[in-house]
Amino acid sequence: MPFAEHRAALLLLLVGLTGAGFLLALGVGALPLSVATVWEAVWRPDHPAFPVVWGLRGARAAAVWCAGALLALAGLLMQTLLRNPLADPYVLGVSSGAAVGALAAIVLGAAGLTVAAAAFAGAVVVMALVFALARGAGPWSATRLILTGVIVAAGASAVVALLLTLAPEQRLHSMLFWLMGDASGAAFSPWPMATLIVASLLLVPWGRDLNALAYGEATAQSVGVPVAQLRWGLYLLASLLTATAVTLVGSVGFVGLIVPHAVRIMIGNDHRWLIPCSILAGGTLLMVADTAARTLWAPLQLPVGIVTALLGVPFFLWLLARARI
Amino acid sequence: MPTPPLLAADALTLTLGHRTLCRGLSLSVHSGEWWVVLGPNGVGKSTLLATLAGLRRATAGAITLAGRPLTQWSAREQAQRRGWLAQSPFFPSEATVLEAVLVGRHPYLSRWGWETAADVAIAREALAAVDLTGFEARRLHTLSGGEKQRVAIATLLAQQPDVYLLDEPTNHLDLRHQRQVLEQLAARCRAGAAVIAALHDLNWAARYATHAVLLSPDGDTEVGEAATLLTAERLSTLYGLSLVACGNPPRRHFVPAEAGT
Numbered sequence: 001m002p003f004a005e006h007r008a009a010l011l012l013l014l015v016g017l018t019g020a021g022f023l024l025a026l027g028v029g030a031l032p033l034s035v036a037t038v039w040e041a042v043w044r045p046d047h048p049a050f051p052v053v054w055g056l057r058g059a060r061a062a063a064v065w066c067a068g069a070l071l072a073l074a075g076l077l078m079q080t081l082l083r084n085p086l087a088d089p090y091v092l093g094v095s096s097g098a099a100v101g102a103l104a105a106i107v108l109g110a111a112g113l114t115v116a117a118a119a120f121a122g123a124v125v126v127m128a129l130v131f132a133l134a135r136g137a138g139p140w141s142a143t144r145l146i147l148t149g150v151i152v153a154a155g156a157s158a159v160v161a162l163l164l165t166l167a168p169e170q171r172l173h174s175m176l177f178w179l180m181g182d183a184s185g186a187a188f189s190p191w192p193m194a195t196l197i198v199a200s201l202l203l204v205p206w207g208r209d210l211n212a213l214a215y216g217e218a219t220a221q222s223v224g225v226p227v228a229q230l231r232w233g234l235y236l237l238a239s240l241l242t243a244t245a246v247t248l249v250g251s252v253g254f255v256g257l258i259v260p261h262a263v264r265i266m267i268g269n270d271h272r273w274l275i276p277c278s279i280l281a282g283g284t285l286l287m288v289a290d291t292a293a294r295t296l297w298a299p300l301q302l303p304v305g306i307v308t309a310l311l312g313v314p315f316f317l318w319l320l321a322r323a324r325i
Numbered sequence: 326m327p328t329p330p331l332l333a334a335d336a337l338t339l340t341l342g343h344r345t346l347c348r349g350l351s352l353s354v355h356s357g358e359w360w361v362v363l364g365p366n367g368v369g370k371s372t373l374l375a376t377l378a379g380l381r382r383a384t385a386g387a388i389t390l391a392g393r394p395l396t397q398w399s400a401r402e403q404a405q406r407r408g409w410l411a412q413s414p415f416f417p418s419e420a421t422v423l424e425a426v427l428v429g430r431h432p433y434l435s436r437w438g439w440e441t442a443a444d445v446a447i448a449r450e451a452l453a454a455v456d457l458t459g460f461e462a463r464r465l466h467t468l469s470g471g472e473k474q475r476v477a478i479a480t481l482l483a484q485q486p487d488v489y490l491l492d493e494p495t496n497h498l499d500l501r502h503q504r505q506v507l508e509q510l511a512a513r514c515r516a517g518a519a520v521i522a523a524l525h526d527l528n529w530a531a532r533y534a535t536h537a538v539l540l541s542p543d544g545d546t547e548v549g550e551a552a553t554l555l556t557a558e559r560l561s562t563l564y565g566l567s568l569v570a571c572g573n574p575p576r577r578h579f580v581p582a583e584a585g586t
Binding site: 083204205206208209212214215216218219221222223224225226261264265268269270272 | 375378380399400401402403404405407408409411414415416417418419420421424425427428429431432434436437439464484
């Protein structure tokens with residue numbers, strides 16, 4: 001099989017990079033720690049660096065990793081579902097939809113799981129809009145898809161601005177993070193990780209079906225893929241993954257665009273490999289980007305969404321400029 | 326008890342919007358038969374093929390696959406018995422040729438199963454059958470239009486169905502590869518399968534078809550043996566173009582009666 005060695009090698013490399021990225025995130029900051037210190041502190045609750053390593057940096061790194069993994073997986077599923085490599089939770093406005101849902105719930109005084117549910121509802125509504133509008137006759141056209149995303153995102157940011165205007169001033173700062181994506185408030189919670197694990201496990205027996213779906217719905221159906229069921233499942237799953245990521249770090253863009261595409265260039269289009277590789281690469285990319293965002297201009301902490309946008313915008317334009325889209 | 330036809334349609338009516346594409350079409354396709362679907366552009370050849378493949382619903386009428394109503398087969402069972410080639414297949418850019426052809430093995434693998442060495446061997450044979458040996462690791466976006474079309478045909482060959490439904494299989498192919506693909510399908514017919522293909526090349530149709538379906542723009546259909554239906558007179562009426570037949574079967578060919586200006 002071509003790429004068989006590449007695939008296993010990439011997966012191993014990504015596991016290694018995830019570990020290295022995590023050690024980096026734990027060690028770098030206002031109080032720099034050596035790798036050796038981090039390694040010691042990780043295992044010993046009585047170590048003086050333990051609170052910094054686990055309490056501050058560890059929780060944030062884990063939350064950010066999880067958000068990156070969720071976004072990369074959501075992007076991959078959207079690209080396969082829409083058969084368009086430009087599909088991404090942020091580009092399509094699904095992240096904005098989730099942010100509007102969450103913000104509206106916060107303004108109304110909700111907290112916790114209600115906010116998460118509202119974010120999911122917002123993501124589902126935008127996905128439904130994209131589905132309804134971007135599909136002209138025939139396959140998903142890149143132009144319609146992007147236009148739909150741009151318009152929906154513009155509408156969503158207007159609603160976000162409206163909610164921010166209406167919101168009481170003391171809440172304003174904490175609400176800003178929904179706009180551009182910021183991990184400074186990210187705290188570790190088991191739910192996003194559980195969502196990621198359950199979603200990945202659910203997808204395991206559907207890898208070959210996803211491979212077939214990439215060739216179009218009719219062709220997939222002709223080789224026995226239950227297309228209608230799969231389409232609904234992917235639609236809901238991609239919305240759930242996006243909403244979960246947004247509740248963690250706000251609307252961070254482009255991870256779902258860059259990661260699956262880069263992985264595909266390296267190992268081809270087999271989803272049984274694309275899924276684990278995208279999860280690991282997405283998590284690591286966002287974790288490293290966040291480490292950079294909080295240390296490069298320290299003590300100033302940049303929102304991580306700025307870093308991913310600086311990486312993602314040129315990447316998006318490069319993809320767009322290539323003739324094959 | 327005689328063996329049931331591999332694929333049969335009974336009193337099939339197809340409509341698209343307000344337009345009736347065909348009315349009360351019946352046909353029985355048996356092992357070894359090669360059916361050609363002919364008709365001018367937009368007459369409903371693709372719709373008929375997709376309906377026969379079970380990919381869209383007929384307005385009225387019934388379709389049976391190996392004697393059982395199509396609706397009683399699961400999607401996977403259908404896929405083991407009939408395969409379908411899209412008129413303009415879609416190709417994900419970064420996939421490899423081998424990955425594409427292995428999609429054809431999907432109906433034979435369990436939900437948790439991975440392709441075995443046997444599946445890969447079948448895929449390689451299918452690639453060899455369309456003259457793409459050595460292309461396994463190539464990415465689809467680096468292929469020419471004709472090469473992509475052959476990848477799609479190799480996927481269908483790897484699926485090894487009993488009934489091959491093909492929507493203009495010779496699209497984008499050069500003359501040699503047109504013949505090679507049609508010969509491969511003929512070989513499958515001789516081995517017990519059946520072919521139903523929409524074609525625009527009347528000369529290939531005359532060479533390979535044993536049976537024909539003629540679809541007219543007014544919704545009338547003619548179904549029968551190729552020898553009866555593929556005549557200059559009938560085809561002239563069908564296409565609204567005066568044709569003359571030259572030569573004798575199997576080298577019968579049709580050319581426009583008057584040269585263009």
